[in-house]
Amino acid sequence: MPDRILRQQIASPVLDICKELRNAGERAWVVGGCVRDTLRGQRVNDWDVATTALPEKVQQTFRKVIPTGIDHGTVTVLWKGGAYEVTTLRGDGTYTDGRRPDSVVFVEDIDRDLARRDFTVNAIAYDPVEGRVADPFDGLADMRDQVLRAVGEPSERFQEDGLRILRGARFVATLGFELEEATEAAFRGALDTFRKVSPERVRDEWLKAMKANTPSRAFEVMRRTGILEVTYPELLEQVGCEQNQWHAYDVWDHTMRVLDESVNDPVERVAALLHDVAKPRTRAKSDKTNDWTFYHHEKVGADMAERWLRDYRFSNQERKLVVGLIRHHLICYTSQWTDAAVRRFIKRVGTDGVEPLLRLGKADALGKGRNVEEELAALKELRDRVDKAMEEGNALTIQDLAIGGNDVIEHLEGGAGPAVGEILRDLLDRVIEDPSLNTRDKLMPIVEELAAKQGQ
Numbered sequence: 001m002p003d004r005i006l007r008q009q010i011a012s013p014v015l016d017i018c019k020e021l022r023n024a025g026e027r028a029w030v031v032g033g034c035v036r037d038t039l040r041g042q043r044v045n046d047w048d049v050a051t052t053a054l055p056e057k058v059q060q061t062f063r064k065v066i067p068t069g070i071d072h073g074t075v076t077v078l079w080k081g082g083a084y085e086v087t088t089l090r091g092d093g094t095y096t097d098g099r100r101p102d103s104v105v106f107v108e109d110i111d112r113d114l115a116r117r118d119f120t121v122n123a124i125a126y127d128p129v130e131g132r133v134a135d136p137f138d139g140l141a142d143m144r145d146q147v148l149r150a151v152g153e154p155s156e157r158f159q160e161d162g163l164r165i166l167r168g169a170r171f172v173a174t175l176g177f178e179l180e181e182a183t184e185a186a187f188r189g190a191l192d193t194f195r196k197v198s199p200e201r202v203r204d205e206w207l208k209a210m211k212a213n214t215p216s217r218a219f220e221v222m223r224r225t226g227i228l229e230v231t232y233p234e235l236l237e238q239v240g241c242e243q244n245q246w247h248a249y250d251v252w253d254h255t256m257r258v259l260d261e262s263v264n265d266p267v268e269r270v271a272a273l274l275h276d277v278a279k280p281r282t283r284a285k286s287d288k289t290n291d292w293t294f295y296h297h298e299k300v301g302a303d304m305a306e307r308w309l310r311d312y313r314f315s316n317q318e319r320k321l322v323v324g325l326i327r328h329h330l331i332c333y334t335s336q337w338t339d340a341a342v343r344r345f346i347k348r349v350g351t352d353g354v355e356p357l358l359r360l361g362k363a364d365a366l367g368k369g370r371n372v373e374e375e376l377a378a379l380k381e382l383r384d385r386v387d388k389a390m391e392e393g394n395a396l397t398i399q400d401l402a403i404g405g406n407d408v409i410e411h412l413e414g415g416a417g418p419a420v421g422e423i424l425r426d427l428l429d430r431v432i433e434d435p436s437l438n439t440r441d442k443l444m445p446i447v448e449e450l451a452a453k454q455g456q
Contacts, residue, residue: 018129091104271329331379394432403447
């Protein structure tokens with residue numbers, strides 16, 4: 001990892017902004033995560049600029065400025081088609097709400113500004129005009145050693161903003177760093193402050209952690225330090241929960257492996273994390289095999305996940321995907337399935353849910369540690385048959401039927417109503433069993449028959 005930044009690594013609009021501020025008699029630095037990621041050779045999408053200029057002077061220096069957070073010294077400069085946050089160097093007052101400082105004081109020393117930041121690797125600044133790095137807390141050394149260390153006294157940093165401990169867990173995964181001992185030890189002491197963090201901010205950090213190559217690293221930190229006790233204590237019930245003969249690991253370790261094996265999509269990874277959340281609560285010994293069973297854990301788990309996803313403000317679309325994947329993650333495919341059974345599977349899961357479910361199924365198999373090749377082969381066979389069924393163009397949804405709701409309404413005495421949907425679902429079930437029925441000539445007599453029964 002390089003220990004210095006070259007001027008040409010800074011986005012040209014950002015360099016221009018820093019030069020304009022220098023021409024106005026001020027100094028400016030790029031700071032925080034953009035410096036960290038530049039040093040790591042990663043692409044930077046969001047650039048943050050810190051300056052000695054007060055917000056009013058920044059507004060005078062640039063033609064287009066939005067006062068996005070002017071009370072805390074932040075304005076957004078619109079420059080060459082981009083939007084860039086520019087913040088006056090500051091020191092923070094007390095944090096009564098465990099989120100934002102009650103007051104700020106503007107300063108002229110970049111070191112004082114960096115002292116209020118969370119971790120040393122985020123407390124590095126670079127002056128692109130002079131080509132100088134400010135690193136008062138040895139963030140460069142910690143980056144070389146791949147250590148995540150709090151700036152100053154860890155307990156003070158985490159009491160200021162409770163989200164910082166969750167950010168720390170996320171950085172362990174996304175950066176691949178290890179928590180410094182004193183920093184990790186301070187996490188538990190900040191849990192009361194963490195409880196003040198809004199569900200939306202927790203959700204956002206979880207989704208960011210899911211973008212890591214190995215997101216399990218973040219959740220292992222959450223488990224060790226008590227963060228999961230606050231956010232989702234039911235997950236901790238998985239630790240040490242023994243499984244049946246088909247698994248080499250307890251539920252927690254299996255879940256962590258499934259999480260890492262799952263596709264790098266944040267929402268699908270939430271489903272991977274929660275797919276077995278109900279196993280501890282449904283575990284029982286089978287009288288026949290004397291082995292553990294988990295009857296209906298997929299249904300119970302879907303209900304548990306639905307409640308948590310609502311509490312943490314996931315969108316309707318995200319909830320629908322995650323809950324559906326959990327509810328259907330027990331695929332149980334065998335080669336004895338008929339073509340109609342494959343079509344019923346697609347109908348049950350939904351055409352939009354098949355691909356995510358098969359991806360979760362593959363991760364689930366890889367995370368078991370036993371009979372992996374056998375399960376992967378079965379999933380490959382099912383995928384081929386699903387692809388074939390969908391390519392054949394057979395009806396798999398009500399919208400695929402050769403007739404629609406208006407055709408049914410014409411034969412119902414009461415007109416539109418719940419009976420329309422009931423008849424269409426009945427038709428779809430018949431067509432899935434026998435695709436040759438999906439013509440208007442064959443379906444309309446069935447509609448007349450079903451409509452007559454509705455009128456009886």
